[in-house]
């Protein structure tokens with residue numbers, strides 16, 4: 001296989017070699033179960049707790065407010081189902097948004113089978129949730145508001161502090177899926193004011209299969225997994241020690257590199273965006289112009305299918321993503337692109353390029369070199385790309 005140009009960092013990031021090094025002993029000689037009582041195990045217990053402190057520091061939480069999970073998906077599921085079950089006597093209503101990750105949306109949908117009602121907040125064309133609709137949606141029996149910190153597809157950053165302010169006036173818990181912002185933006189759970197927050201290892205140069213849920217002290221939440229007394233009775237199961245050590249190291253590195261990574265990645269992303277806009281006509285950039293992740297570029301190339309762009313980029317060694325590829329086997333555009341009210345035929349041509357700290361100018365140059373030709377060729381073959389511009393279909397986006 002030739003060189004890989006990896007521009008799909010919102011799907012996963014490469015493991016930082018320093019993280020791999022930190023993890024290695026725990027896949028070898030430091031294999032003890034941290035729950036055992038002998039010294040060998042108690043040392044490993046101490047190292048697990050040190051990792052918990054590293055994660056807590058990254059988000060300004062107390063270590064006992066951090067629960068290790070198997071990733072962002074489990075953290076989201078635990079927050080949504082755990083609060084709904086714990087508050088089932090008082091609350092039977094959850095508010096979330098149309099653009100959440102499926103880990104939140106599907107968990108909410110599952111709860112509907114248990115009599116929980118779910119309100120989905122609309123977003124504007126930039127992907128920002130409507131706070132006026134939120135205020136009106138709040139009911140006496142609302143037990144949780146869950147809105148993501150930044151969207152993984154279009155990068156829009158949501159007004160979490162404002163949501164918290166509205167929610168707390170009514171005594172309602174707020175959860176945020178911060179998988180895309182932890183390690184990228186400075187996160188302070190006290191400043192954000194959230195009650196629960198999800199994060200994931202493999203989005204911050206850590207390993208896959210490990211994540212964490214911040215649960216503010218005093219928040220009522222049932223566990224998802226029952227068994228032993230791990231994680232202060234909030235998540236049973238022998239700890240994923242190598243994963244936890246890796247997440248701790250990734251958190252420590254993220255904190256140290258936060259501003260230098262942002263500076264570097266933003267320059268690359270902006271050059272990529274400018275270069276594409278200069279070289280290709282009829283490209284529309286999605287997401288909020290300012291309130292957006294600095295590593296993400298989501299754009300629609302009018303007249304072509306996201307899938308065909310990806311296949312052609314893949315042929316050149318470029319790894320990217322499309323808003324219609326997430327739901328594999330389906331050609332429906334993503335729920336996020338439909339929620340920002342893009343017409344179907346535009347949403348189909350979406351391309352997401354997301355960068356990480358290991359990207360270089362070469363990655364940007366490669367995309368700028370191959371994408372204009374790919375676009376021109378595909379448009380030349382496209383029935384959607386008529387002589388007088390694009391043909392439009394009559395169906396609406398919702």
Ligand SMILES: *Cc1c(COP(=O)(O)O)cnc(C)c1O
Nearest residue numbers: 071072073101152177179180200
């Ligand atoms: C990746 C991602 C998740 C899922 O995290 P996993 O660790 O892969 O389970 C959840 N939410 C968002 C916003 C994500 O980007």
